[in-house]
Amino acid sequence: MLRVAGFASRLCRGPARLLSAAASPIPAPNPSPEIAYNKIFINNEWHDAISKKTFPTINPATGEVICQVAEGDKADVDKAVKAARAAFQLGSPWRRMDASHRGKLLHRLADLIERDRAYLAALETLDNGKPYSISYLVDLDMVVKCLRYFAGWSDKFHGKTIPLDGDFFCYTRHEPVGVCGQIIPWNFPLLMQAWKLGPALATGNVVVMKVAEQTPLSALYVANLIKEAGFPPGVVNIIPGYGPTAGAAISAHMDIDKVAFTGSTEVGHLIKKAAAESNLKRVTLELGGKSPNIIMSDADMDWAVDQAHFALFFNQGQCCCAGSRTYVQEDIYNEFVERSVEKAKSRVVGNPFDFKTEQGPQVDEEQFKKILGYINTGKREGAKLLCGGNPAADRGYFVQPTVFGDVQDNMTIAREEIFGPVMQIMKFKTIEEIIERANNSKYGLAAAVFTKDIDKANYVSQALRAGTVWFHYCVTLSSSITILGLTRGF
Template identity: 60%
Template sequence: MVTVTSLKQPLKISATQLLINNEWVDSISGQKFATVNPANEEVICEVALAGAADLELAVQAARKAFSEGEWSRVSGSDRAVLLYKLANLIEEHQAELAQLETLDNGKPLRESSKIDLPLAIQCYRYFAGWADKIQGKTIPLAKDFLCYTRHEPIGVIGQIIPWNFPLLMQAWKLAPALATGNTVVLKPSSYTPLTALKVGELIIEAGFPPGVVNILPGFGNTLGIAIARHQDIDKLAFTGSTDVGHLIMTAAAQSNLKQVTLELGSKNPNIVFADTDLDAAIEGAHLGLFLNQGQCCTAGSRIFVEEKCYPEFVARSIERAKKRIVGDPLDPRTEQGPQISQIQFDRVMHYIEAGMREGANLQFGGSRVGNRGFFIEPTVFTEVQDQMTIAQEEIFGPVMSITKFRDIDEVIRRANNTKYGLAAAIWTQDITKAHKIAHHLRVGTVWINCYDVFNSAAPFGGFKQSGIGRELGEYGLREYTQVKTVTVKINQ
């Protein structure tokens, strides 16, 4: 048990070990690693470091639970009851989890408590509702035959979640996998293991049988790759960078050809027309880029503004950025906290330097805030050209790039001129124009006159190198089942 006493209300952290087969255990090696508060660069606590030997035990537990344990006999309605219990327990611990998420990740408490936790709870409840409704079809053949399909769980699922939305990404992965009857070995990010482990405590309290959910904190270049290569893991779900996604998919293909879903990086276009409600577009673009310190795969980092309203949009966006409150993420007034780590801080600063070096106009920001913690000013570049590094590569930080366009055909072509295809937004009062552009954009999600609107019922995923497969909704549910056809001769 670790108690963080520097907070207004001391926070007790009890889950710092590995969760295997419903037991809290140290790693076989005995190794631990430190998880750091990015707001002050201080160690919060040490967490057990999982390795290959621990992974073997977790996979064995998950396999036994799936094939011969209690979970293999649990009905869909029983799975729903457990998922609803888990959602209720997370809701009961909402304030504690929000504080823990902010402490470990650095995101403002207002976002942890008002965005991450409500969406995570909604996700568990949404998929709980599906658990007893997973069904196949009957298929008419010749009159002497009955043909039907079954949607069956895949088996043992390996899941690797990122550090930018730890609780929410855990929910996106666990909820559909459990609703469909699979068992899970989950690796949280080594930057943000604490809320994943706390949810592990609640999973046990909810009554999930041993081996159903196993949680192994560890490093991506060792444990993550080992999960991808493991011969007895039937499917892998990964959220992270495109570069790592390539490595994960290669490792999975070279092992047992396990099924893979990937939610990867992007460089999302946010298109603003002069006929829009400019107040809404400016605020939408601001939040669409700076939310979570810009550490969002959906960040609207390429803002295309029609030239007729470009000067006004730029001037007002700069003023909005200047008013953004950067500081202690536990302060309810704070809008922007620190980047997750020194590595990410250095990466973002490198991109800011590249933008200035390549001729983009730095209008505001671009510097460190304070001398403790990984804080960066909200940064606004204008006159950004499509070939510039900051217009091509995913920055994953609070760096806004604004460029102008003349007509629809031009902006569609430029918006699609990227290897990515995750999300986009269109701001206009002309709904016909909005639909036309939405149909031509090569992305998985398009928002019209809004940004970052998520619901567990709406599928999410990317085109091109932004990923494979879908999460959330009925489409996301399908990623965790396989179809079996059964044909019976009925006339003997």
């Protein structure tokens, strides 16, 4: 599918452009926000884990422990599911609530998030590592828009009548699925939470959500706002914990009606298997990607370089639909590579609470080491390291913006999802060649095409095996656009 759309082009030009475009001055960050909530949220109440276990959540900029968080497991999931099931019973306040009132509650939640926007942005940056300016102006903005969008949908799920022969009256109606298990990742904690909660609550479902163990704090704060907004007890339950325990319990639970997961392809396989082997619950998966970003020789060079840089390095490269295979037509390849290297070298890496910072740390030590391992593999397999390739600081999980040239399609860095600030630039000659090469991947999440020729863009986009294709932009996201993927991307 061809999508012609734009996404905050100011993001491509650095923090100065982003801040200058803000509707109002961004408040100064508090780099040490008070941690108000670190327990399990069930039935609108806070609980220790039944096991009494806790785990540390780490500041990725320093490697230091922020606080201890309750570690939920199967017993806590069982408790949360019972609360959710009770909230979903016929005759309960939630089931009797008018659809329009569900929308009002979502609007109220959006209002509360806007009220506490600076605090939530600081908390997101502290726990995740992304720059505060991005947390405040991008992530929180999209969270609020997402909740308001789905609030508007709450009373617009219409059935239909179907004419039958004879004296019959046949009609359809949309009903909520029931208890929805939701497992969210660490790369966009607040936004992923909103993407999962918004549609589920607008349609009258109840939720048991497991938040990522790397980044639980902002989602737990939102749990308290859910209670403040007026959602009845048991409608939303939030459990911090690990995938093999809490996540596995959700996937295999016999009283959960649907599970939605965003994360790695490997874990997606496990979740689908667990769902099939339990109660055949519905499954929605949003998994990994290795998306091709195709730069034709007639593309606007300045714009294409900016967009390719943004598509790869945004969010420290931790984006499932990142343009992580950059294909450039051979007659502009050398100039494109030179400009891309210059741009990567000028990228500001550092304290995520500094307004000048464009790139913060990776989310944790595991990701940090994994990315450096991919860089070493790229060098060993013959790719040309043009810049970066090393840690960017003495402490914390910072990685230098890295660019590889002379990359071949069979190299590990061209085939596997790195999920970090590592750009691979490859050369192609013809349209037919690039279509075949772009489609030669186990992933099919997204793609982008840069050309001034709309006919060429349309031809290539229809030939690509990707659920979402952007033209002249990269990583355009909106709640009103369905995000689709093919093969192992979904």
